[in-house]
Amino acid sequence: MNDSNKRDENPKPEIPPEQLSYNSRFKFNCHKGIKCFTDCCRGIDIMLTPYDILNLRKRLELTSEEFLAIYTDPQLLEKADLPVVTLKLLDDERKSCPFVKDDEGCIIYKDRPTTCRYYPLGVGSLSYSGEQGEKDEFFFTVKESHCFGFEEDKEWTVAEWRQDQGVDLRDEINEGWMDLIVRKKSLPSSMKLTDESKKMFFLICYNIDKFRKFVFESSFLDRYAIDQKTIDKIKDDVELLKFGFGWLKATFFQAGQDGYQVKKES
Numbered sequence: 439m440n441d442s443n444k445r446d447e448n449p450k451p452e453i454p455p456e457q458l459s460y461n462s463r464f465k466f467n468c469h470k471g472i473k474c475f476t477d478c479c480r481g482i483d484i485m486l487t488p489y490d491i492l493n494l495r496k497r498l499e500l501t502s503e504e505f506l507a508i509y510t511d512p513q514l515l516e517k518a519d520l521p522v523v524t525l526k527l528l529d530d531e532r533k534s535c536p537f538v539k540d541d542e543g544c545i546i547y548k549d550r551p552t553t554c555r556y557y558p559l560g561v562g563s564l565s566y567s568g569e570q571g572e573k574d575e576f577f578f579t580v581k582e583s584h585c586f587g588f589e590e591d592k593e594w595t596v597a598e599w600r601q602d603q604g605v606d607l608r609d610e611i612n613e614g615w616m617d618l619i620v621r622k623k624s625l626p627s628s629m630k631l632t633d634e635s636k637k638m639f640f641l642i643c644y645n646i647d648k649f650r651k652f653v654f655e656s657s658f659l660d661r662y663a664i665d666q667k668t669i670d671k672i673k674d675d676v677e678l679l680k681f682g683f684g685w686l687k688a689t690f691f692q693a694g695q696d697g698y699q700v701k702k703e704s
């Protein structure tokens with residue numbers, strides 16, 4: 439992977455953004471009649487979350503492996519030194535998203551990625567509180583010259599926007615994944631994960647169908663003392679994903695190890 443494939447994890451906006459809280463208000467509206475309709479769906483950099491992939495592969499009736507091969511580009515989060523994936527854009531003049539149609543807009547709207555739902559909000563964090571699990575996050579508006587949505591009269595609080603766009607649900611499901619990235623980023627750069635560990639991170643976070651096979655069709659359940667209630671629960675994709683995040687956290691950071699112990703030799 440060359441340098442151009444690495445994402446800038448902390449892109450710096452040109453003007454320092456005003457920090458917004460959940461109760462802050464902003465004016466914005468996006469609709470079919472607006473003159474910039476679909477302009478924001480070209481030339482973009484959309485990092486996909488694990489839950490995005492889970493939904494999109496279902497929507498497109500693909501396995502997670504097929505989805506990854508057709509619709510994603512592998513990237514490296516430089517500071518965290520962890521693999522992630524971005525949506526592969528079309529090779530057309532405007533580098534369009536594969537899911538945008540000029541007059542219809544987003545053809546997978548119900549399952550659109552988390553990044554598309556956040557827009558025009560960005561999220562930042564003031565500090566990392568680790569085990570306390572407290573979030574010290576703030577929001578800001580991303581005002582791009584091509585977007586006329588800010589000239590509309592509709593007003594939202596940040597909380598209303600997040601709820602309306604389905605961001606709260608996605609953040610809750612992806613929380614374990616974000617936690618892994620933040621934890622890894624906060625370690626000294628000399629503390630590296632092995633290639634094998636990074637492959638496991640990729641498998642669990644982005645290739646849910648293969649991870650399911652790994653859990654249920656390998657010796658995994660013979661090696662780990664996973665209780666029956668959990669085994670039943672993780673038949674569900676979202677629960678399996680959350681289980682995987684917990685397993686990575688226990689394995690990489692020796693944190694939250696309850697429920698992920700290796701079976702004792704009898």
Ligand code: SF4
Pocket residue numbers: 478479480482535536537538539543544545546547550551554
């Ligand atoms: S997924 Fe949908 S909303 Fe997101 S960039 Fe593509 S077309 Fe636009």
Ligand code: SF4
Pocket residue numbers: 467468469472473474475476477478479557584585586587588
């Ligand atoms: S550029 Fe802004 S207003 Fe226009 S379609 Fe995209 S989000 Fe909506």
